[in-house]
Amino acid sequence: MRRLQGVRVPHLKSTAGSAPANMTNLDVAIYPMVQHIGAPAEAVRQKGDAVCVGTLLARASGPVSSPIYSGVSGTVEKIEEVLSSSGKYVPAIFIKPDGAMTPDPGLALPKVSDTQSFVQAVRDSGVVGLGGAGFPTGVKLDVQDLSRIQEIIINGAECEPYITSDTRTMLDRSQDMLEGIRLLQKYLGAKKIVIGVEKNKPQCIRAMKQIAGSAGAVVVKELPSIYPQGAEKVLIYHTTGKVVPEGGLPIDVGVIVLNCTTLATIARYIRTGMPLVEKCITVDGSAVEKPQNVIVPIGATLRAVFAFCGGFKSQPGKILYGGPMMGISVPDLDMPVLKQTNALLALDARDAAPVDATNCIRCGRCTNICPIGLAPVSIATAYGSGDMEGLQKIHANLCMECGCCSYVCPAKRPLVQQNKLAKAALAAWQKSKK
Numbered sequence: 001m002r003r004l005q006g007v008r009v010p011h012l013k014s015t016a017g018s019a020p021a022n023m024t025n026l027d028v029a030i031y032p033m034v035q036h037i038g039a040p041a042e043a044v045r046q047k048g049d050a051v052c053v054g055t056l057l058a059r060a061s062g063p064v065s066s067p068i069y070s071g072v073s074g075t076v077e078k079i080e081e082v083l084s085s086s087g088k089y090v091p092a093i094f095i096k097p098d099g100a101m102t103p104d105p106g107l108a109l110p111k112v113s114d115t116q117s118f119v120q121a122v123r124d125s126g127v128v129g130l131g132g133a134g135f136p137t138g139v140k141l142d143v144q145d146l147s148r149i150q151e152i153i154i155n156g157a158e159c160e161p162y163i164t165s166d167t168r169t170m171l172d173r174s175q176d177m178l179e180g181i182r183l184l185q186k187y188l189g190a191k192k193i194v195i196g197v198e199k200n201k202p203q204c205i206r207a208m209k210q211i212a213g214s215a216g217a218v219v220v221k222e223l224p225s226i227y228p229q230g231a232e233k234v235l236i237y238h239t240t241g242k243v244v245p246e247g248g249l250p251i252d253v254g255v256i257v258l259n260c261t262t263l264a265t266i267a268r269y270i271r272t273g274m275p276l277v278e279k280c281i282t283v284d285g286s287a288v289e290k291p292q293n294v295i296v297p298i299g300a301t302l303r304a305v306f307a308f309c310g311g312f313k314s315q316p317g318k319i320l321y322g323g324p325m326m327g328i329s330v331p332d333l334d335m336p337v338l339k340q341t342n343a344l345l346a347l348d349a350r351d352a353a354p355v356d357a358t359n360c361i362r363c364g365r366c367t368n369i370c371p372i373g374l375a376p377v378s379i380a381t382a383y384g385s386g387d388m389e390g391l392q393k394i395h396a397n398l399c400m401e402c403g404c405c406s407y408v409c410p411a412k413r414p415l416v417q418q419n420k421l422a423k424a425a426l427a428a429w430q431k432s433k434k
């Protein structure tokens, strides 16, 4: 990776100053078995079962998987397939809430006494990369040789427009973060912890400096306000100067990256025994009546969340899981909030209007801006001609789908969309060769 190019995107963080409201009243809660990277979870409940907040609904089904817990109390209504954000149909547990939000009486504090039991507790918590990545955190922390960990980076770089849910974590849950930092120091032997926050979040920087002062060997790194500062490899480069090798993992350069909300949620589980059952999400966009941050039970439908925020002031032209740069378009308001959901955007018809792409003028802006140093035009050309070896040679698989190339393209070429298709085709070709 070369020195970050990135783009300056509109800040649009009007919800940053609003403390999140709590939403608890749901008509239905839906839990797809895929809410993480890895093997789908395996349902352990059946139609008619009574559940409480924190009841296990589905267990991890393999080494890279994650359990799913109920965010409401009520009764399992049915198990049937739903359309997931990936476009595939996956099984989901539907719960009819009773409105009481009764915590599961069987919940107990996890027994944590050493590294192994800490990592197991993180696996059991159901926590995955809550900044949007969805990778099971217990798997990430399961480092056999702890001497490999030179530093842990806490990701407070919330660089996409609109999204402020991590900002609220840094402002409202800094004590949870401090507890989490102490757990990392105690059980992973973290020698150095760096909290990375962009310079355009001075309140967060102050809050993080306060907790850094309460824990030894913690520094706050003020980062340039540029997109995609929060992308793992970019963050590692800007906080440590290290470059993760192609095909490698952060631990290969002695680094683990944890999102700030992920860290706070782990700490809360160890302290209370309540697994991951709710999320603070930003609800914003030009079609939303009352943009705000909301703490919602995971499983709440998008329809219910938008209704909680006053509904729509105009007919939405597009609904997104996530931000405008990397978000995924949602076809159906009855899809649920997932573990890795950090924002829901509803854009009005004007903001969502499709742009007409024109011919590439070979200006090279897309290549110049790519943080990874890829050549999107070459990827599009190789993909268009079915040249899988060419895609492999130009490292199309490294595209992190940040959207910077599409953002700067004067011809409005759908570059990131083509990159996604190219990556999928390349992965399928590589798999068939094996």
Ligand code: SF4
Pocket (backbone or CB within 6 Å): 369, 370, 371, 372, 373, 374, 375, 376, 398, 399, 400, 401, 402, 403, 404, 405, 406, 415, 416, 419
């Ligand atoms: S979407 Fe991929 S090719 Fe485009 S700028 Fe981001 S990493 Fe580079």
Ligand code: SF4
Pocket (backbone or CB within 6 Å): 359, 360, 361, 362, 363, 364, 365, 366, 367, 377, 408, 409, 410, 411, 412, 413, 415
């Ligand atoms: S930025 Fe757009 S117009 Fe310029 S080279 Fe890339 S694809 Fe072509």
